[in-house]
Amino acid sequence: MTTPIKRLPGRMPGWAKVVSAVVLVLIVFFAGIRLSVLPGLKDLFGTETNDRSGPALLESIQDISRYDAASGNFQVVVDLEKDAKFLPDAIRGTRTLYVGAGTVDAYVDLGKVGENDVTVNDDRTSATLKLPHAALGTPSLDPDRSYAVSKQRGLLDRIGDLFSDNPNGEQAVQKLASKHIGEAAKESELTERAETNTTEMLEGLLHSLGFKEVEVSYGAA
Known part of the structure; x- marks a missing residue:
């Protein structure tokens, strides 16, 4: 007589974890495509560049002959x-x-x-x-x-x-x-x-x- 395998409650089987990871990657991938084709969403999550550099300092002056x-x-x-x-x-x-x-x-x-x-x-x-x-x-x-x-x-x-x-x-x-x-x-x-x-x-x-x-x-x- 074969004894059935008992699974612990709340534990996800290994194959299910792999499938979930693949689905998550596909969701992120297609979400990126949607952001690229929809101008409104692209602008919403777009990046902004700020120049926070300090002022340039004069270190020396050299005469040129x-x-x-x-x-x-x-x-x-x-x-x-x-x-x-x-x-x-x-x-x-x-x-x-x-x-x-x-x-x-x-x-x-x-x-x-x-x-x-x-x-x-x-x-x-x-x-x-x-x-x-x-x-x-x-x-x-x-x-x-x-x-x-x-x-x-x-x-x-x-x-x-x-x-x-x-x-x-x-x-x-x-x-x-x-x-x-x-x-x-x-x-x-x-x-x-x-x-x-x-x-x-x-x-x-x-x-x-x-x-x-x-x-x-x-x-x-």
Whole structure:
């Protein structure tokens, strides 16, 4: 004779718990759809953004003696992939496709020009200037024109983002984009253009002051 299984009052069987969980997920899912298709409900449960930032504080003031004579606009596509040994990409690994757009300025540091680098004749009609070569500034990424095209992450990386203070951080690709932009600026004619523009600026300025002959050269320390 088979003894019937007694169930404790108030206890839900295991299969019933699973069914209840599935039903709850479906209710939340379809509720989300209703909120998205009904404008009134969407506005009712919509989010609001408030800027509670404090005022910006002036930390220091620095005098600038350099003449920014040229600026280059650059764009680079960064494809950064990080793999884990002995694990497939679906489990551990990331790949980010990022478009970085930014500028690099070329300048001549007029603060390095000494007294011996400027020669003026007695009747102040001729001037000779020796300037340092043009240099490149630090690449500056434009956040309005830089964006991630795609992000692929393994399961462990997705779980790690849940406990990270900066999930989906793009510091690595941004740093790499700045590096590539800086390298491209070095291979361009940006410094040559800056020296040409500086020469034209100084010649125009000194001619307006009465100098008839102006000679500008580069190479002084």
